[in-house]
Amino acid sequence: MTERLVSVLRAVIFVLLGLALCGIMFQLAGYSAPLMFQAIADGAFLRAGALQQALRWSLPLFITATGVALSFRAGYFNIGAQGQFYIGAVSAAFMAEWLNGAPAAIVIPACIASGMLGGAAWALWPGLLRLKSGADEVITTLMGNFLAGLVLLYVTAGPLKDPSGSGQQASSRPLDAAYRISDSMGLSPTIVAIVAVVGVAIWLLINRTTFGVLSGLAGRNPTMVEWQGARTWRIGLASFLISGALAGLAGTVELMGPNGRLTGGFLPGHGFTAILIALVANFSVVGTAFVALFFGGLASAALYLPIMAGLPSAAIDVINAAIALFITAKSSLIDRIAKLKGRTWKTS
Amino acid sequence: MMEDRSPIFECRDVTVRYGDITALADVGVTFERGMIHAVVGQNGAGKTTFARVLAGLVRPAAGSLKFSGRSHAGGSVNDARRAGVELVHQSFALPPSFTVAEAMQFGAEGGSLFTRSALERRWQPHLDSLDVKVKARQRIRDLPVEIQQGVEIARALVSEAKLLILDEPTAVLSPEGTEKLFERIRRLKARDVTVILILHKIREVLAIADTVTVLRGGRLVDGPLDCTEIDADRLAELIIGPAATRGLNADDKAALTGSATVAHAHIETSSARKNSVLEMRAVSTRADTEGPALDNVDLTISAGEIIGVAGVEGNGQRTLVRAISALVDVVDGTLAIGGDDVTGKQLAARRAAGLRIIPFERNVEGLSLSSSLWENWSARSLLQMPLLAAINPVTIQKRCAAALNRWDVHYANVAQRAGSLSGGNAQKVILSREMDEDARLILAAQPTRGLDIGATSFVWDAMRDAKARGCGLLFISSDLDEIFDISDRVVVMLSGRIVAEFRPPYDISAVGAAMTGVLK
Structure with a gap:
């Protein structure tokens, strides 16, 4: 068996295990597991328009998840994608506000650049803290998420507040229709093009540059790379910045595409789902595309769960969590199975 | 006192496998009481695995073990301890932050609550009796390797060990430290402790051991052989094996087995001063x-x-x-x-x-x-x-x-x-x-x-x-x-x-x- 096949099988098995666990749990809790699975399948891919919905959620998730995959692969556990996503969206919103009235051909690229810079800036400080003083990036990026959430609340309730808002939920003034890159359905050639560029660029970076090989080595054994004379801080900083920039880009896409405005606490699980996607995809760009589509499908199915199975739509979060549970436990579990099976899993 | 020469340890057909690798295959030896036994072989010959079988750290897949005539299943450190077997590891296993007294107490039985000074009073005489020149209050990490090894040996002997196994004890020592270690081992022999030394070098085997057992590729080549009846060359051949010996020059062979010190390298006199x-x-x-x-x-x-x-x-x-x-x-x-x-x-x-x-x-x-x-x-x-x-x-x-x-x-x-x-x-x-x-x-x-x-x-x-x-x-x-x-x-x-x-x-x-x- 090739290594690639093994990792695909792994991902599939653990996702199925997570789904099965949830099925059992909900069945025991008095819901119908078959109906739940039916609702997921229908809502994700089978119903008319379901696939479109799945894509709407999976495209931004893919952008963020490739960044997460890149940094995890290099050994830097940037779990601040959620915060970088928010700060990216906020930066893009400020840029749009500042350039309001200028032609879309200027505003849209400027907003994208600004969103990416914002996301990168929100990854820069945890990166520097890690590289210069050894502060654990898991802690700093995680805390950065809460800070970014508060920044978003401040911005939507303060500088960019929509005066006509109901007051129910703080939100910013809607973007001028000319600056939107998609309607609220979230699918447009522009977004697909952005996703394609990101996918190809990151794939090339990982698979066809010295950075790709060296960051992969550094992620598995930084000591060895240091003895080879690498300045590992450059690899580390680049990984942080790129992953932050991509999360910021996803935030920009959400702002300028389906959302059209900033809302306090919007898409609260985006960054964490992206981390889950990167983990399930085993940090491969191609894998991330498929896994993002699957999780986009789950997000889309969240609408159908209450209708078809009587489950709250938050059940999707439970499913995500169950898959996360298995995927983070995967290494030791697989090793144990491999031992029992007389090492048939060991790759050649 | 009559010398007791009954076997302290016997094994038959001992086989140990790690996954697909056979570390020991059908090894059978008998060690007599009160002697110094050397076990030699190259890296990968199975010496350390053999030591771990004796100490109960590894359970053989097949074969039988007997300590002082009593059968053991193997694979239990406590059983081996009860039979009086102690192993001093190749890489020292003492916690670096412990004091010597704490390390001693760690391996001992009995006692529940101690003050530090009580521990030191308890163990200082034991250290002195073994001529380990160390204060019981010193910390392990502050000790030179030779003293650390002495402490390891002292720790192994807290419970009246009858069979002490030392796994490559000379690897970390200078020639002088090795000589001191050998003196210590001879004193242990005088105290009726049987010692099994896992060694690498023929010179050391011939300097200290009464018998030598040779392992190669996990198999017993020969032994225990009386050290007075074997010479360095013969032993070198047993260790390296006839096939591998042919490809080696004499100096390399000597360097591999430590049968004799290579006194001079191949001196090249170059006329031009090199960069x-x-x-x-x-x-x-x-x-x-x-x-x-x-x-x-x-x-x-x-x-x-x-x-x-x-x-x-x-x-x-x-x-x-x-x-x-x-x-x-x-x-x-x-x-x-x-x-x-x-x-x-x-x-x-x-x-x-x-x-x-x-x-x-x-x-x-x-x-x-x-x-x-x-x-x-x-x-x-x-x-x-x-x-x-x-x-x-x-x-x-x-x-x-x-x-x-x-x-x-x-x-x-x-x-x-x-x-x-x-x-x-x-x-x-x-x-x-x-x-x-x-x-x-x-x-x-x-x-x-x-x-x-x-x-x-x-x-x-x-x-x-x-x-x-x-x-x-x-x-x-x-x-x-x-x-x-x-x-x-x-x-x-x-x-x-x-x-x-x-x-x-x-x-x-x-x-x-x-x-x-x-x-x-």
């Missing part, structure tokens, strides 16, 4: 967690020269390699590679100047075990390109395959993980990366540690080839025999300083004295 590849002038560093500071080190290595570094481990050898590799700050002095001052330069610049490193820890500093062979192999050359340079993995993989074939690495494909290779093959991957055409100065830190005979002599030959191509080599080893066999000059390190330099013919007692600071 220096390394010049260290009064280099000092600061001490850190990885070792002592370098103190005013002067060292010159010329092209086509191998400099051996002898010394008890932990006397600055590691710092020396790290200083030359820019992995520790040089606070004073200058360092030049190939005539160019590189004192303030990073490792990347020094590598560009021709520096190559075979690091101490093959599996940590040398290779990324969970990464593929081709990634590991290409790291050095990739680092000489810009970080965003485009590469073609297929081309690199082809070049890697060609290089690995040239270096006789046994592997299935270049995408396999480095961790799937044996120690010898893994080391060859590092050699193929570090001993390239552009190398000028090669730091070889313990390059043969843990390797079997074939791989060891392969590494030696590779070093000689590099020397013949005009490289300068720094060769660090804790095995004086191989240092003498390979090196054109030998320097001795002690407490971060180079305290002596020797030229062939080498005098092992003079080098040994320098290692412990007794200059002659």
Whole structure:
């Protein structure tokens, strides 16, 4: 068996295990597991328009998840994608506000650049803290998420507040229709093009540059790379910045595409789902595309769960969590199975 | 008192497997009470596994064990303890932050609550009776290796051990420390403790043991043989095996088995003064967690020269390699590679100047075990390109395959993980990366540690080839025999300083004295 096949099988098995666990749990809790699975399948891919919905959620998730995959692969556990996503969206919103009235051909690229810079800036400080003083990036990026959430609340309730808002939920003034890159359905050639560029660029970076090989080595054994004379801080900083920039880009896409405005606490699980996607995809760009589509499908199915199975739509979060549970436990579990099976899993 | 010569330990058909690897196959021996028994063999012969079977750490897949005539199932440390068996590990297992008294109490039975001074009062007499010159309140980490080993032995003897197993106890010691250890073992014998010594060197076997048992490739070759009835040459042949012996020259064979000290290397008198590849002038560093500071080190290595570094481990050898590799700050002095001052330069610049490193820890500093062979192999050359340079993995993989074939690495494909290779093959991957055409100065830190005979002599030959191509080599080893066999000059390190330099013919007692600071 090739290594690639093994990792695909792994991902599939653990996702199925997570789904099965949830099925059992909900069945025991008095819901119908078959109906739940039916609702997921229908809502994700089978119903008319379901696939479109799945894509709407999976495209931004893919952008963020490739960044997460890149940094995890290099050994830097940037779990601040959620915060970088928010700060990216906020930066893009400020840029749009500042350039309001200028032609879309200027505003849209400027907003994208600004969103990416914002996301990168929100990854820069945890990166520097890690590289210069050894502060654990898991802690700093995680805390950065809460800070970014508060920044978003401040911005939507303060500088960019929509005066006509109901007051129910703080939100910013809607973007001028000319600056939107998609309607609220979230699918447009522009977004697909952005996703394609990101996918190809990151794939090339990982698979066809010295950075790709060296960051992969550094992620598995930084000591060895240091003895080879690498300045590992450059690899580390680049990984942080790129992953932050991509999360910021996803935030920009959400702002300028389906959302059209900033809302306090919007898409609260985006960054964490992206981390889950990167983990399930085993940090491969191609894998991330498929896994993002699957999780986009789950997000889309969240609408159908209450209708078809009587489950709250938050059940999707439970499913995500169950898959996360298995995927983070995967290494030791697989090793144990491999031992029992007389090492048939060991790759050649 | 009548001498009791009944067997203290017998085993029949003992087989141990780790996964697919058979570490011991059908081994059967009988050890008599009250003697010093040596078990010898090359790396990978199964010596340590054998010791672990005796100590109850490994349960054999097949075979029977008997301690003092009573059968044991094996695989239980407590059973072995009750039978009076104690093992002193190759790498010391005492917690560094413990005091000596605490370490003693750790291995002992009885007692519940102690004050520190009560512990010290309890154990000081025990240490004194074994002539371990240490205060019970000292911390393990502050003790020199020889004393640490004494404490290990004392700890093993807290519970009236009848059979003491020492796994390669001389590996960390200077010749003088070895002599002291042997005296201690003889005193134990006088106290009626049976001692099994796992050893590496014939010289040591013949100096201390009453019997010798030879293992090769997990099988019993012969033994226990009476040490008075066997000579070094015969023993060397038993250890190496008839097939491998043929390919080795006499000096290499002697160096491999420690049957005799190789007194002189192959001295080459060169008329022309050769260019220096390394010049260290009064280099000092600061001490850190990885070792002592370098103190005013002067060292010159010329092209086509191998400099051996002898010394008890932990006397600055590691710092020396790290200083030359820019992995520790040089606070004073200058360092030049190939005539160019590189004192303030990073490792990347020094590598560009021709520096190559075979690091101490093959599996940590040398290779990324969970990464593929081709990634590991290409790291050095990739680092000489810009970080965003485009590469073609297929081309690199082809070049890697060609290089690995040239270096006789046994592997299935270049995408396999480095961790799937044996120690010898893994080391060859590092050699193929570090001993390239552009190398000028090669730091070889313990390059043969843990390797079997074939791989060891392969590494030696590779070093000689590099020397013949005009490289300068720094060769660090804790095995004086191989240092003498390979090196054109030998320097001795002690407490971060180079305290002596020797030229062939080498005098092992003079080098040994320098290692412990007794200059002659």
